[in-house]
Amino acid sequence: MTVPCAIVGSGNIGTDLLYKLLRSPVLEPKAMVGIDPASDGLAKARALGVETSADGVEWLLDRCSDFRVVFEATTARVHAANAPRYAEAGLVAIDLTPAAVGPSVVPTVNLADHLQAPNVNMITCGGQATAPIVAAVRRTCPVPYAEIVSAVASRSAGPGTRQNIDEFTRTTSRSLREIGGAVASKAIVIMNPADPPILMRNTVFCALPDGYDERAVSDSIEAMVGEVSQYVPGYRLKSPPVFDEGPYATPGGPAAGRVAVLLEVEGAGDYLPTYAGNLDIMTAAAVRVAEELAVKGAEVRA
Amino acid sequence: MSGAAFRLTDSTLRDGSHAVSHQFSVEQVRGVVRSLDDAGVPVIEVSHGDGLGGSSFNYGFSAVPERDLLRAAAAERRRAKLAVLLVPGIGVADDLVEVAEIGVDIARIATHCTEADISEQHIKMAKRLGLETVGFLMMAHMAEPEDLLSQARLMESYGADCVYVVDSAGAMTVDSVRARVALLKEHLSCQVGVHAHNNLALAVANSMAAVGEGADQVDGCTTGLGAGAGNCPTEVLVAACEKAGIPTGVDPLQVMDIAQDVVRPLRPMQGVIDRSGLLLGYAGVYGSFLLHAERAATRFGVDVKDILLELGERKVVGGQEDMILDVALELTRRAAGAHAAATSP
Numbered sequence: 001m002t003v004p005c006a007i008v009g010s011g012n013i014g015t016d017l018l019y020k021l022l023r024s025p026v027l028e029p030k031a032m033v034g035i036d037p038a039s040d041g042l043a044k045a046r047a048l049g050v051e052t053s054a055d056g057v058e059w060l061l062d063r064c065s066d067f068r069v070v071f072e073a074t075t076a077r078v079h080a081a082n083a084p085r086y087a088e089a090g091l092v093a094i095d096l097t098p099a100a101v102g103p104s105v106v107p108t109v110n111l112a113d114h115l116q117a118p119n120v121n122m123i124t125c126g127g128q129a130t131a132p133i134v135a136a137v138r139r140t141c142p143v144p145y146a147e148i149v150s151a152v153a154s155r156s157a158g159p160g161t162r163q164n165i166d167e168f169t170r171t172t173s174r175s176l177r178e179i180g181g182a183v184a185s186k187a188i189v190i191m192n193p194a195d196p197p198i199l200m201r202n203t204v205f206c207a208l209p210d211g212y213d214e215r216a217v218s219d220s221i222e223a224m225v226g227e228v229s230q231y232v233p234g235y236r237l238k239s240p241p242v243f244d245e246g247p248y249a250t251p252g253g254p255a256a257g258r259v260a261v262l263l264e265v266e267g268a269g270d271y272l273p274t275y276a277g278n279l280d281i282m283t284a285a286a287v288r289v290a291e292e293l294a295v296k297g298a299e300v301r302a
Numbered sequence: 303m304s305g306a307a308f309r310l311t312d313s314t315l316r317d318g319s320h321a322v323s324h325q326f327s328v329e330q331v332r333g334v335v336r337s338l339d340d341a342g343v344p345v346i347e348v349s350h351g352d353g354l355g356g357s358s359f360n361y362g363f364s365a366v367p368e369r370d371l372l373r374a375a376a377a378e379r380r381r382a383k384l385a386v387l388l389v390p391g392i393g394v395a396d397d398l399v400e401v402a403e404i405g406v407d408i409a410r411i412a413t414h415c416t417e418a419d420i421s422e423q424h425i426k427m428a429k430r431l432g433l434e435t436v437g438f439l440m441m442a443h444m445a446e447p448e449d450l451l452s453q454a455r456l457m458e459s460y461g462a463d464c465v466y467v468v469d470s471a472g473a474m475t476v477d478s479v480r481a482r483v484a485l486l487k488e489h490l491s492c493q494v495g496v497h498a499h500n501n502l503a504l505a506v507a508n509s510m511a512a513v514g515e516g517a518d519q520v521d522g523c524t525t526g527l528g529a530g531a532g533n534c535p536t537e538v539l540v541a542a543c544e545k546a547g548i549p550t551g552v553d554p555l556q557v558m559d560i561a562q563d564v565v566r567p568l569r570p571m572q573g574v575i576d577r578s579g580l581l582l583g584y585a586g587v588y589g590s591f592l593l594h595a596e597r598a599a600t601r602f603g604v605d606v607k608d609i610l611l612e613l614g615e616r617k618v619v620g621g622q623e624d625m626i627l628d629v630a631l632e633l634t635r636r637a638a639g640a641h642a643a644a645t646s647p
Binding site: 149159162165189194203205248250251262 | 359394414416417420422617619627635
């Protein structure tokens with residue numbers, strides 16, 4: 001038996017998510033809700049045989065018993081308002097905005113800790129792409145400071161992201177500490193308008209303490225890339241990790257060295273073309289999280 | 303500055319930060335601010351080269367936190383206004399709250415020339431804090447004049463008091479500056495500024511051409527201290543303007559002394575357009591990549607020329623310093639591949 005789901009938000013993220021849910025053996029997208037009757041996302045959903053409404057979240061809440069899981073693909077502000085109402089309606093919420101109402105999750109790092117959470121947050125595309133790498137380094141040694149640079153094609157960044165770029169950088173940065181395990185952190189995001197559009201790029205710098213084991217750090221990073229690529233097939237290392245000897249005076253204290261990890265994320269080309277790996281990493285991670293919550297969360301509850 | 307044809311902003315302590323790898327000391331900042339203020343320079347910009355929050359692995363850590371440098375500058379200046387740069391995506395709007403308390407008067411919010419809509423929350427925050435606000439459209443050579451105008455209009459609509467045409471790559475020629483400034487002047491009701499780099503030795507000429515088209519604000523750096531082959535040199539601009547009968551409100555001889563005695567010692571070879579500097583302008587590459595590219599070239603044993611040309615080819619934008627490492631590694635792989643091919647039987 002599949003788990004009935006609804007998508008709130010018919011922009012880039014919501015629409016890309018729809019394509020991935022249609023392929024899930026566990027989840028069934030039964031409705032997509034937007035606020036713009038003319039939106040391309042709603043039209044795509046209708047064409048795929050999914051029920052749609054442009055009446056916003058009210059429509060969904062009126063018939064909440066038809067759904068178990070709701071994916072929020074709107075904005076942080078909208079989700080902050082909707083979250084208590086989803087909870088009241090008994091819906092499990094997968095939040096793809098930077099609202100961070102519930103705990104942030106990365107499937108390969110901390111999902112097992114939150115299988116019963118009524119609301120989980122998917123951080124940002126940058127966080128999904130980079131926090132696992134910091135966690136991979138942290139498995140081998142303390143990380144006093146982690147920094148990431150996330151570059152996305154301008155065309156793949158929707159208005160929600162663009163008008164709230166600070167929320168994006170802050171939420172991403174926090175995930176490097178809370179999920180990655182770094183002491184201090186910084187996130188930088190770049191919009192690149194090049195045509196043809198660039199693939200999503202992420203660079204992760206981790207400060208390394210005295211006595212770090214280069215081989216162990218490298219192996220752990222490569223293993224993590226393999227794990228993430230299980231659900232985001234286009235997620236890959238552009239080069240082997242690059243080590244530099246310091247010393248560095250970082251915001252998290254002195255560091256003996258650093259490792260730089262250059263990543264590329266090629267999308268599956270579901271809604272936007274393959275350059276928009278930033279959509280894929282969010283939506284693919286959200287699907288993975290919802291599947292685990294639906295299956296394992298149910299087992300835990302039983 | 304009453305009677306001046308334009309308002310001069312000296313960015314030695316911001317764009318110049320690139321040229322000293324963000325190692326300015328409190329004493330250096332005090333010295334430069336004191337002397338420029340004395341000479342009547344109306345606006346002095348102080349920040350990490352990549353703006354507030356720029357201190358990082360990617361761009362280089364600041365030797366002194368910029369809030370300490372700004373406090374020193376605020377204590378030293380008497381007449382000059384104090385400006386900061388903020389690049390959304392690197393710094394956040396809340397960074398402005400702290401600097402406004404320190405006494406900063408002007409916030410300059412910079413985006414790539416096609417991405418103005420990411421500056422809305424920062425420009426509005428600056429205005430709420432009562433700061434004069436400048437929109438700074440970087441890498442302006444990459445946008446056609448009409449496209450640049452539509453981006454400038456966005457910044458104006460968010461509340462910017464001035465929008466700058468910023469030639470971050472020092473890649474613009476006189477006509478291309480003229481066309482952009484003229485179009486913005488014609489259609490905007492806010493002020494228009496120009497920020498020039500000297501990679502093609504056109505910074506002073508471009509700035510004067512912009513003034514000819516009605517530019518209200520012009521940036522310089524003393525000795526040209528700044529990214530790439532350097533910025534429009536403040537002292538040369540002031541001297542050339544006086545020769546051309548364009549009042550600047552700044553004493554040319556005094557600013558020449560500052561250049562020679564206060565700023566030149568920080569980087570004696572500033573102002574030389576060597577091959578790398580010229581290549582930035584030629585290939586249209588963001589100026590602050592220069593020193594990072596030179597370091598990567600040395601470390602990986604590849605030619606800095608190849609790095610810069612490849613960056614231009616890839617249309618990398620400001621802030622993507624991490625791509626220098628990516629390009630250097632790729633060139634290393636290509637060289638290894640070519641070597642393997644050449645030596646295989």
